Amino acid sequence: MGNESIRNIGVRRRVVLGGAGALAVIPALAPLARAQGAFDWRRHAGTTIRLLANRIPPGDLLLKQIPEFEAKTGIKVNVQSLPEEQFRQRIVVEMTAGNSDIDVFMTLIGNEGTKFLKAGWYEPVKPYLDNPTLTASDFDAADIGQGAWDSQTVFGTLIATPIEVGGHCLMANKTLLQQAGVAPPRTLDEMEAAARKLTDRSKEIYGVSLRGRRGQAVGIFSNFLHNMGGAWLDKNENPTINTPEAIAAFEMYGRLLREYGPPGSTNHTFSEVNALLMAGKAALVVEGTVFAGFYEDASKSRVAGQIGYHPMPPGPGGDHPVVNGWGVAMYSGSKKKQAAWHFMQWSSSRETLLGLAMGGQGSPRASVWNDSRFKSASNSPPDWRETLLHTVKVGTPLFAPPVIPVLEVRDYIGDVIVEAIGGGNVRAAANRANEQFKKALAENKG
Amino acid sequence: MPAPAVAALLALMVFPLVYTVWLSLNRWIVSAQARPSFVGLANYVQLAHDPSFWHALGRTLLFCAFGLALQVPLGLGLALLVHREFRGRGVARTLLLLPMMATPAAIALVWSMMLEPSLGVLNYALSLLGVAKRAWLADPALVIPALVVVDTWQWCPLIALFCLAGLAVIPAEPYEAARIDGATAWQQFRYVTLPFLRPILVVAAMFRAIDSLKTFDLIYVMTQGGPGRASETLNLFGFHLAFHYFNMGYASAFLVVFLALVLGASLALIALRERRSATAYVA
Numbered sequence: 264m265g266n267e268s269i270r271n272i273g274v275r276r277r278v279v280l281g282g283a284g285a286l287a288v289i290p291a292l293a294p295l296a297r298a299q300g301a302f303d304w305r306r307h308a309g310t311t312i313r314l315l316a317n318r319i320p321p322g323d324l325l326l327k328q329i330p331e332f333e334a335k336t337g338i339k340v341n342v343q344s345l346p347e348e349q350f351r352q353r354i355v356v357e358m359t360a361g362n363s364d365i366d367v368f369m370t371l372i373g374n375e376g377t378k379f380l381k382a383g384w385y386e387p388v389k390p391y392l393d394n395p396t397l398t399a400s401d402f403d404a405a406d407i408g409q410g411a412w413d414s415q416t417v418f419g420t421l422i423a424t425p426i427e428v429g430g431h432c433l434m435a436n437k438t439l440l441q442q443a444g445v446a447p448p449r450t451l452d453e454m455e456a457a458a459r460k461l462t463d464r465s466k467e468i469y470g471v472s473l474r475g476r477r478g479q480a481v482g483i484f485s486n487f488l489h490n491m492g493g494a495w496l497d498k499n500e501n502p503t504i505n506t507p508e509a510i511a512a513f514e515m516y517g518r519l520l521r522e523y524g525p526p527g528s529t530n531h532t533f534s535e536v537n538a539l540l541m542a543g544k545a546a547l548v549v550e551g552t553v554f555a556g557f558y559e560d561a562s563k564s565r566v567a568g569q570i571g572y573h574p575m576p577p578g579p580g581g582d583h584p585v586v587n588g589w590g591v592a593m594y595s596g597s598k599k600k601q602a603a604w605h606f607m608q609w610s611s612s613r614e615t616l617l618g619l620a621m622g623g624q625g626s627p628r629a630s631v632w633n634d635s636r637f638k639s640a641s642n643s644p645p646d647w648r649e650t651l652l653h654t655v656k657v658g659t660p661l662f663a664p665p666v667i668p669v670l671e672v673r674d675y676i677g678d679v680i681v682e683a684i685g686g687g688n689v690r691a692a693a694n695r696a697n698e699q700f701k702k703a704l705a706e707n708k709g
Numbered sequence: 710m711p712a713p714a715v716a717a718l719l720a721l722m723v724f725p726l727v728y729t730v731w732l733s734l735n736r737w738i739v740s741a742q743a744r745p746s747f748v749g750l751a752n753y754v755q756l757a758h759d760p761s762f763w764h765a766l767g768r769t770l771l772f773c774a775f776g777l778a779l780q781v782p783l784g785l786g787l788a789l790l791v792h793r794e795f796r797g798r799g800v801a802r803t804l805l806l807l808p809m810m811a812t813p814a815a816i817a818l819v820w821s822m823m824l825e826p827s828l829g830v831l832n833y834a835l836s837l838l839g840v841a842k843r844a845w846l847a848d849p850a851l852v853i854p855a856l857v858v859v860d861t862w863q864w865c866p867l868i869a870l871f872c873l874a875g876l877a878v879i880p881a882e883p884y885e886a887a888r889i890d891g892a893t894a895w896q897q898f899r900y901v902t903l904p905f906l907r908p909i910l911v912v913a914a915m916f917r918a919i920d921s922l923k924t925f926d927l928i929y930v931m932t933q934g935g936p937g938r939a940s941e942t943l944n945l946f947g948f949h950l951a952f953h954y955f956n957m958g959y960a961s962a963f964l965v966v967f968l969a970l971v972l973g974a975s976l977a978l979i980a981l982r983e984r985r986s987a988t989a990y991v992a
């Protein structure tokens with residue numbers, strides 16, 4: 264540690280204190296010394312960096328604080344914020360073309376980690392983090408939980424700094440549950456029974472609402488797959504989405520939406536599911552913990568204060584809810600890597616993450632969870648915190664298969680989900696999708 | 710000096726086309742991080758045997774035919790309506806053109822909300838009339854008709870605009886002659902208005918047909934081709950191949966075929982028009 268603190272103090276200080284012997288070498292080393300000098304937030308003042316952000320709550324909350332970053336560092340941030348699908352396509356198209364001027368971008372490894380890492384688009388973060396001339400002394404990496412660091416690590420390489428930890432959980436409309444005399448379900452079977460009791464089509468109250476739009480439904484479905492004992496791949500990386508466990512999961516997902524869900528589920532993404540929950544029409548919803556801020560915002564939501572947060576119900580396959588976390592990554596082709604790293608460490612700094620947490624995001628930092636301002640924030644109810652901590656402890660980041668052609672494979676899995684919701688032949692659909700999955704993997708072997 | 714113009718044309722139009730054709734003869738899956746490799750016509754053979762392609766072609770033709778069947782008569786009707794003299798005609802004509810000026814993506818978002826089965830205003834309005842609620846965009850049988858309705862709302866005025874231009878140049882004499890001969894309003898329409906308008910109707914239909922063959926924004930925003938693949942038209946199919954599956958060689962082969970289809974449809978319509986106008990002169 265002693266050695267590090269010397270480096271923290273910095274080269275210039277050593278020059279002053281170093282005595283005559285050191286002085287003789289100074290002229291030659293001076294330019295390097297300045298570049299490598301003590302950490303300075305203003306070192307890259309005047310630089311402009313480009314950020315590609317996803318238009319979801321953690322992204323929006325980060326963008327809101329960017330003026331503070333610009334004032335602190337003098338670095339101008341050129342922000343482009345796009346809806347999720349377009350956001351991801353944009354990155355892929357620009358980086359494939361090889362001439363992107365993106366410096367930093369938000370990333371979610373469960374979706375793109377495998378592909379981006381193998382494509383060489385991520386700049387490994389560890390060398391920056393471990394270099395005290397590049398990282399602020401008060402960054403305090405140990406304050407960020409190991410799970411959060413893991414959520415930004417792909418096959419052993421740290422590729423981003425975490426700005427959020429979240430997961431999928433069960434949200435229940437407490438008023439509707441009370442009226443129907445139903446307790447919050449603690450298993451998948453109980454969930455189905457509860458959905459049956461809660462559904463009242465004459466009043467347009469639906470027991471459950473889940474994403475059903477093809478590829479976009481896959482993330483939520485993965486909770487059911489894993490808890491029913493299924494998996495995306497076996498040990499040899501062969502697809503296993505037509506095993507009896509997987510088929511049972513598809514059938515349960517389809518049955519829930521067909522019999523106790525709102526009409527039109529096959530066109531629903533998280534926007535529609537959230538809208539139904541917030542309008543008081545859906546009783547049970549499995550969605551991302553990131554949305555709590557929406558639900559509890561009384562100016563937009565009819566159900567503020569009425570939502571109970573519970574862990575995703577376990578099933579015969581155990582308790583494996585989705586856990587995930589957005590991070591900020593650096594493009595390996597960036598020409599302003601040090602300025603980009605300034606942005607990344609600021610994104611995961613205590614003050615910035617407190618801002619995200621106050622907006623309803625799960626924080627990677629222990630100090631934020633213990634902050635009195637966060638504890639008193641009305642939009643993070645105690646059961647939400649407990650549920651999130653449980654989810655982070657037991658969860659799996661595999662909300663999509665960890666393969667390169669993830670978007671293509673998601674569509675094939677989505678076809679089975681749509682078939683299941685429609686009440687079609689799930690076994691045949693799952694067999695077909697498994698074959699397509701295999702073919703896509705083979706084609707992407709290069 | 711035509712050289713810069715020729716150079717620009719080559720760079721902006723000929724090069725992409727030639728490059729697409731070249732790519733279509735290669736296997737190139739970008740996400741596999743491999744270089745393109747020449748495979749001859751393999752992509753075209755695969756396309757001919759791809760049920761998803763034929764499905765998308767069927768959906769596209771349905772969308773196009775359904776759209777034309779609705780938009781041409783409606784557009785003509787609208788044109789006849791606002792062609793007559795009445796108070797506020799200028800305002801009515803301006804209002805008619807408003808849908809065309811809006812951004813398709815914005816229109817699609819608004820209509821998606823209106824068509825939402827549980828929260829949308831359309832089902833609410835229908836429920837007041839005692840009509841059962843429907844999942845417009847999530848029902849495989851209803852999604853194409855629902856999209857056609859939105860497409861019609863936006864583009865039917867274009868047909869009306871064409872027809873108005875046509876109506877404005879029909880001389881008064883044939884109508885006077887027809888009236889003297891005791892023709893009814895229907896007969897005047899059938900034997901005077903319609904023959905005069907036919908060439909322009911064909912042009913309008915052609916524009917709409919080409920447009921609707923390649924409709925993308927509306928469908929992408931409203932359904933992304935869903936539910937399942939029920940509204941996956943050719944353009945969405947190609948988009949998925951290129952930007953979801955990153956299968957650029959295969960997507961290029963598809964694009965070449967798609968271009969040939971659109972070009973073929975246009976040539977057929979032009980031929981039809983020339984034959985019609987030729988017979989008109991003979992008559």
